[in-house]
Each structure stands twice: as C-alpha cells, then as structure tokens.
Amino acid sequence: MATWDAIVVGAGVIGTSVAWHLASLGAQKVLVIEQGQIGCGTTAQSSGILRTHYSVPENIELALRSWVAFKQFDDYVSDEDASSGLVKCGYLIAAPAGNKLEPLRQALLAQQAKGIAVEFLSPATAQERLPIARFDTAALIGYEPEAGFADAYLVTAGFARSARRLGVSFREGVRVDGLIRDGARVIGVHTSDGAQHAERVISTQNIWSSQLQTWTGIDVPLTPERHTVLALKGPQAYTQQMPVFKDLGSSGMLYYRSYGGNQMLVSEGTAGEQLHDVINEQGEVSMDQVIAVGAQVADRFPSFAEAGLASSWTGIYDVTPDWNPVLGSLPDVPGLIVGFGFSGHGFKLSPAVGRVLAQEALGLTTDVPLEPYAHERFRRGRLLAGRYGQGAVS
Ligand SMILES: Cc1cc2nc3c(=O)[nH]c(=O)nc-3n(C[C@H](O)[C@H](O)[C@H](O)COP(=O)(O)OP(=O)(O)OC[C@H]3O[C@@H](n4cnc5c(N)ncnc54)[C@H](O)[C@@H]3O)c2cc1C
Structure with a gap:
C-alpha cells in the first residue's frame, strides 16, 4: 500500500493551512481526509475577526505572522485569484x-x-x-x-486550492475512525474507506479532537x-x-x-x-x-x-481550560501532531499555526517555540491563561 508523507485529518481552516504549508515546505505526498466537505466544520461559523491584540504574548506573535498572510493572501499562496476577503477597518x-x-x-x-x-x-x-x-x-x-475581519471560508478554500496545485490530495466524505500504530508510533489511519499509511499524521479535528482520547488513551481537555x-x-x-x-x-x-x-x-x-x-x-x-x-x-x-x-x-x-490551543505532539505518541482547542479565536492564527504544525511534522525548526502550547501544560499546571479571564479575547 502507498505511504503518504503526511495525512491531515480535518479540512477546516487549520487543516487546509497545514496541508498547504506541508506542500510548500517540500512534502511530496500529502493527503487530507475530511468527513464532510472542506470548510464545513466550525470554520463556516466564524465571525472572521483579525487582530494582533492579545494579553498572551505568544498569541501576539502567531497573530502578527498570520496578518502578513491575510493582508496579501494571493501572494502568500501564490495564486493571483485567491483572496482572504479582508476588510481592513481597524x-x-x-x-x-x-x-x-x-x-x-x-x-x-x-x-x-x-x-x-x-x-x-x-x-x-x-x-x-x-x-x-x-x-x-x-x-x-x-x-x-492594521486589523479588521476576513472570510474564513474563503481562506480555507484558498489554502485548499493552492494545496491541490502543489499536489495535495483531498478525500471528502471519508471519516477517520482510528490510528494505525506500530508499537507507540502512529503510522497511518483507519478510515470509513479503508486504511491509509503515512510517515506522520496531523490531527486538526477541532471539537471532534475528543476522538483522540479514544484513539490514544490520552486525556483531551476540551x-x-x-x-x-x-x-x-x-x-x-x-x-x-x-x-x-x-x-x-x-x-x-x-x-x-x-x-x-x-x-x-x-x-x-x-x-x-x-x-x-x-x-x-x-x-x-x-x-x-x-x-x-x-x-x-x-x-x-x-x-x-x-x-x-x-x-x-x-x-x-x-x-480548553485556558482558552488557548494545544499545538504539537501528544506525550508518548510519536508520529502524531495535533492542533486543537482554538477556543473561538483560531481563524486569526490559522496561517502561522498551519506553518508551525507543518514544520513540526517535518522535523524542522518551528517559527515560534511550541512548548508554551504543549499538551503537558495542563498536567504541569503551566496554563497559558490570558489576563482578561475566561474568554476568546485571551
Ligand atoms: C461563532 C464563532 C465565531 C468565531 N469568530 C472568530 C473570529 O472572529 N476570529 C477568529 O480568529 N476565530 C473565530 N472563531 C474561531 C475559528 O473560526 C476557529 O478556531 C477555526 O475556524 C477552527 O478551524 P479548525 O480547522 O480547527 O476547525 P473546523 O473548521 O471545525 O475543522 C475541523 C474539521 O475536521 C473534520 N473532522 C473531525 N473529525 C474528523 C474525522 N474523524 N475524520 C475526518 N474528518 C474529521 C470536521 O468535519 C471539520 O471539517 C469563531 C468560531 C465560532 C464558532
């Protein structure tokens, strides 16, 4: 059976961003598996607000790097017809x-x-x-x-189209039902349409990330x-x-x-x-x-x-308990990278998050350290809590 360089589970704005970044960083064989249609999940519900305002400094950095992409989305994805639908109203x-x-x-x-x-x-x-x-x-x-709002669905479609042009394959209407393991290592996924093998699997499943708990036995605080x-x-x-x-x-x-x-x-x-x-x-x-x-x-x-x-x-x-995402590996599950828990503010981070998750998956140095966003922070009590208390302003 063919082995993919990477499989991305979920084609929301995060998954399509990961897929495009994987391909643009040189991954040759990338497969995205989506149980519904591209962008049909919570991305379709987004209010689309973009800002770099955050009380958590790590988030400012991700939002700032993402703004570059939103501002010139056509350049960013090398597609003159692509648009983020940006309204730069401040x-x-x-x-x-x-x-x-x-x-x-x-x-x-x-x-x-x-x-x-x-x-x-x-x-x-x-x-x-x-x-x-x-x-x-x-x-x-x-x-x-330098802020405003954009169209999350348009951005998702833009990432997906440019990813396709770089050779990424999309399977819509196919559900991932579990992970294929070789010992601890993840080497693929079981799907509603058979098994698919890969060097690494990136889960960008949003609320459905609770499935990871069943698949790995690791607590998913969501x-x-x-x-x-x-x-x-x-x-x-x-x-x-x-x-x-x-x-x-x-x-x-x-x-x-x-x-x-x-x-x-x-x-x-x-x-x-x-x-x-x-x-x-x-x-x-x-x-x-x-x-x-x-x-x-x-x-x-x-x-x-x-x-x-x-x-x-x-x-x-x-x-998540601190209203910030979990980015990177799960403890003791090599071959699996996750990006979930965006707590209502993931669109504005999606370009930079897609890039760092792709970098992490490919074993490259990430643009920003992922350690603050690690799953272990909940176990160690090192929450990434914002100064405004609970809420998506974070
Ligand atoms: C009402 C609302 C307003 C918001 N407003 C803003 C805002 O103003 N600014 C901002 O920055 N953010 C905002 N957000 C948050 C932002 O929209 C989300 O963080 C972002 O869209 C999440 O993208 P995602 O790719 O993680 O999730 P999703 O779009 O939900 O994608 C996950 C995908 O995974 C698929 N999937 C899951 N499990 C499986 C499986 N087992 N097999 C195959 N496929 C699977 C799902 O079908 C889904 O399509 C808002 C969110 C909501 C709900």
Missing part, C-alpha cells in the same frame, strides 16, 4: 475603570513593544472612528489600524461550547469603514463588526452553552438571549435600542 478595544483596565494597558504596551502600530485614543477620537457608539464610560481605549451570533439592523448603518469593536466593559465582553455593509454583527466573547456531546448542528437562539445581548448593545449603541434582529446563528468553540 480594531477598537475599550475598558472602563476596573479590573480590565490594567490588563488592557499592558496588552497594548506589549503590542507596541513588538513594533505593532497601536494608538491610545481619547473617547472623542474613538467616537469619530465609530460614531454610532458612545465611549463616555471608557477609561482606556486602544486602536489597532469542551464544546455553543455561542450565539446576532445580526442586527439598526436605524444607523454599521459600515465597513467602521472598526471592529471589543467592549471589555460589557458583561458579555461583546464584540462587534460590520455585517453585509450596513448591519451589526454582535456576539459575546465569554462563556457559551457547554455541550455534553460533540454536535455541530444549529442550536436554538432564545428570546432571552436576544434580550440580554440587546440590552448590552443598546447601552453602548443607543440608537440600536430600536434595532431589529436581521438574522442569528450558533457556532461551536473547542474550549
């Missing part, structure tokens, strides 16, 4: 007096120390950038001009969490020129962006509904939820007290 983040203030200041200073353009804005200047909001209770406001996203149509447009906004002063740590050019996309960045099963179907959006989020929206965007609900949907986060 990113505003504000905190009132209180426990989020100092973490915000430290995070903004850390960005500046890395040479990232970040401005400290007065409430009046912030309002000029986002005139439909009020900032009178904000004690600190940061603005990142909770599927359902989050609700609302699109609101207010009396004033949230235009594409207006920045993405993160409101650390709201109880749900809400994030906002333009949607469709005049609507507002809004969602909470804190805890969602914890699910006991790995299910990716749409969940119910209750009127109670809409009212709770709507009240926070109206507090910050007064005219949106009159807004109507244009649409709503749900999406699932793969949440």
Whole structure:
C-alpha cells in the first residue's frame, strides 16, 4: 500500500493551512481526509475577526505572522485569484475603570513593544472612528489600524486550492475512525474507506479532537461550547469603514463588526452553552438571549435600542481550560501532531499555526517555540491563561 508523507485529518481552516504549508515546505505526498466537505466544520461559523491584540504574548506573535498572510493572501499562496476577503477597518478595544483596565494597558504596551502600530485614543477620537457608539464610560481605549475581519471560508478554500496545485490530495466524505500504530508510533489511519499509511499524521479535528482520547488513551481537555451570533439592523448603518469593536466593559465582553455593509454583527466573547456531546448542528437562539445581548448593545449603541434582529446563528468553540490551543505532539505518541482547542479565536492564527504544525511534522525548526502550547501544560499546571479571564479575547 502507498505511504503518504503526511495525512491531515480535518479540512477546516487549520487543516487546509497545514496541508498547504506541508506542500510548500517540500512534502511530496500529502493527503487530507475530511468527513464532510472542506470548510464545513466550525470554520463556516466564524465571525472572521483579525487582530494582533492579545494579553498572551505568544498569541501576539502567531497573530502578527498570520496578518502578513491575510493582508496579501494571493501572494502568500501564490495564486493571483485567491483572496482572504479582508476588510481592513481597524480594531477598537475599550475598558472602563476596573479590573480590565490594567490588563488592557499592558496588552497594548506589549503590542507596541513588538513594533505593532497601536494608538491610545481619547473617547472623542474613538467616537469619530465609530460614531454610532458612545465611549463616555471608557477609561482606556486602544486602536489597532492594521486589523479588521476576513472570510474564513474563503481562506480555507484558498489554502485548499493552492494545496491541490502543489499536489495535495483531498478525500471528502471519508471519516477517520482510528490510528494505525506500530508499537507507540502512529503510522497511518483507519478510515470509513479503508486504511491509509503515512510517515506522520496531523490531527486538526477541532471539537471532534475528543476522538483522540479514544484513539490514544490520552486525556483531551476540551469542551464544546455553543455561542450565539446576532445580526442586527439598526436605524444607523454599521459600515465597513467602521472598526471592529471589543467592549471589555460589557458583561458579555461583546464584540462587534460590520455585517453585509450596513448591519451589526454582535456576539459575546465569554462563556457559551457547554455541550455534553460533540454536535455541530444549529442550536436554538432564545428570546432571552436576544434580550440580554440587546440590552448590552443598546447601552453602548443607543440608537440600536430600536434595532431589529436581521438574522442569528450558533457556532461551536473547542474550549480548553485556558482558552488557548494545544499545538504539537501528544506525550508518548510519536508520529502524531495535533492542533486543537482554538477556543473561538483560531481563524486569526490559522496561517502561522498551519506553518508551525507543518514544520513540526517535518522535523524542522518551528517559527515560534511550541512548548508554551504543549499538551503537558495542563498536567504541569503551566496554563497559558490570558489576563482578561475566561474568554476568546485571551
Ligand atoms: C461563532 C464563532 C465565531 C468565531 N469568530 C472568530 C473570529 O472572529 N476570529 C477568529 O480568529 N476565530 C473565530 N472563531 C474561531 C475559528 O473560526 C476557529 O478556531 C477555526 O475556524 C477552527 O478551524 P479548525 O480547522 O480547527 O476547525 P473546523 O473548521 O471545525 O475543522 C475541523 C474539521 O475536521 C473534520 N473532522 C473531525 N473529525 C474528523 C474525522 N474523524 N475524520 C475526518 N474528518 C474529521 C470536521 O468535519 C471539520 O471539517 C469563531 C468560531 C465560532 C464558532
């Protein structure tokens, strides 16, 4: 039977990025196995927000390296027709007096120390950038001009197409059911369509990564969490020129962006509904939820007290105990590399994560050390916890 250089399990934005990076780093025979269709998993639900703002310094580095790819995606994947769908509208983040203030200041200073353009804005200047909001209770406001949002599905399709051009094979509608081992070493996968052998296997299965626990016996600390996203149509447009906004002063740590050019996309960045099963179907959006989020929206965007609900949907986060991903090898399972637990902020990291996972799989030096993201951190109690507490802002 043919042996692949590498098999990637899962064709979301992370898996397709890994596949393209593997091929561009010289892997000749790469197979991606996807149980559904390319991009059909949680990637399709992404709000697409891109920023380098993080309170965890390691994440800043990955986001910064990824921004280079999003900004010139056609160059990055050597395909003049590829696009990330980037809207470079900037990113505003504000905190009132209180426990989020100092973490915000430290995070903004850390960005500046890395040479990232970040401005400290007065409430009046912030309002000029986002005139439909009020900032009178904000004690600190940061603005990142090189930020915005893009289209996660488009990026996934772009990575997949360019990967195909470099010779990567995709099998859709095929499920991986287990690992083939030679002693401890992983040498392939059992699938719903027979066995496939490989030098190394890279699992990018998102919420379905809990299957790794069955396959390896190693604890996978992951909770599927359902989050609700609302699109609101207010009396004033949230235009594409207006920045993405993160409101650390709201109880749900809400994030906002333009949607469709005049609507507002809004969602909470804190805890969602914890699910006991790995299910990716749409969940119910209750009127109670809409009212709770709507009240926070109206507090910050007064005219949106009159807004109507244009649409709503749900999406699932793969949440780890510290809201940061696990990247690299699992202990005592040579031949297996994993990338899961993106906890609602994986799109903005996907180019750099794809590259470091590909480097790790090929035995190359990784662009950034993977040690902080190692699975062992949970056992050793060295969590990669952000300063804002639980939540995808991390
Ligand atoms: C509502 C919502 C909003 C978000 N907003 C943002 C945002 O604004 N910015 C940001 O940076 N991030 C955001 N994220 C997070 C980001 O979208 C995800 O971190 C990212 O898309 C995850 O990509 P993935 O490839 O890991 O997962 P997925 O896209 O879920 O891909 C995993 C794939 O693996 C396949 N698979 C699993 N098991 C198997 C198997 N056994 N055999 C074969 N195939 C298998 C699945 O079918 C799936 O297609 C958001 C997420 C959600 C849900």
